[in-house]
Amino acid sequence: MRVLIVEDEPYLAEAVRDGLRLEAIAADIAGDGDTALELLSVNSYDLAVLDRDIPGPSGDDVARSIVASGSGIPILMLTAADRLDDKATGFEIGADDYLTKPFELRELVLRLRALDRRRQRARPPVLEVAGLRLDPFRREVFRDGRYVALTRKQFAVLEVLVDAGGGVVSAEQLLERAWDENADPFTNAVRITVSSLRKRLGEPWLILTVPGVGYRIGADADG
Incomplete structure (x- = not known):
């Protein structure tokens, strides 16, 4: 947000x-x-x-x-x-x-x-995709029933990706939605945060990198 x-x-x-x-x-x-x-x-x-x-x-x-x-x-x-x-x-x-x-x-x-x-009335209060359950209000994430502890920034990035409903989100969009106007557009913060988020969520990987475009979340993501 x-x-x-x-x-x-x-x-x-x-x-x-x-x-x-x-x-x-x-x-x-x-x-x-x-x-x-x-x-x-x-x-x-x-x-x-x-x-x-x-x-x-x-x-x-x-x-x-x-x-x-x-x-x-x-x-x-x-x-x-x-x-x-x-x-x-x-x-x-x-x-x-x-x-x-x-x-x-x-x-x-x-x-x-x-x-x-x-x-966003059309969006359920608790978001679910590919075995992932994200509660924006309690700031809790579960994968296949397992609680996943995330940092504030990891949670913010994951919320944007899940909210996209499987669509591709560019690094620029992630900077805009999960950071703020002071974020350096040339920073590698997005790549580092997504990489650490993948590891926190565990295998099989849920976040797919779309070369030259951005990231998306889904059951077929493999890195």
């Missing part, structure tokens, strides 16, 4: 970003409305966390832009305003959920995962 955090308080934004990373959620930060709109135009996000009171175009303006784009990105409004009228206005603009400052990071994570689940 990749999230855009639109928040003009740098310490709060960085704390949220770092906390989400610990939950295997990649996050980018925009400190103002113009930066938010720019990032939304060039990157693919699963969710947006918007502070309403930001420099430049407001959080409300950014929300309207997201809705108008037809991207379907769920919006969680993050604000100090807790009046019912303020919340009603946010929902009317297009917000899918509301969280008032101060808040617990754990609650934010739970709300983001719930929004992501609702966004």
Whole structure:
């Protein structure tokens, strides 16, 4: 999952970003409305966390832009305003959920995962393919009934591959979905992470390398 955090308080934004990373959620930060709109135009996000009171175009303006784009990105409004009228206005603009400052990071994570689940109603909460069972909310993976312990990054990569339903996912797409905008496109992090993930899952290999294209997951994968 990749999230855009639109928040003009740098310490709060960085704390949220770092906390989400610990939950295997990649996050980018925009400190103002113009930066938010720019990032939304060039990157693919699963969710947006918007502070309403930001420099430049407001959080409300950014929300309207997201809705108008037809991207379907769920919006969680993050604000100090807790009046019912303020919340009603946010929902009317297009917000899918509301969280008032101060808040617990754990609650934010739970709300983001719930929004992501609702966004992909066609996808079962627990993903299964080729004897692999992945629970995004409990962050648990089982292969043929055997629990597989994964690092946060390995889990994030596996979630993207399983979510592709057997389709090929390029290294660039993995960088975009499992890392964040600061990831070096020339790094070998994807190859190393996929290699270590294969070993954690065990034989027969489940992740197939498609030369020059990317990776996919399936029962016929052989390396």
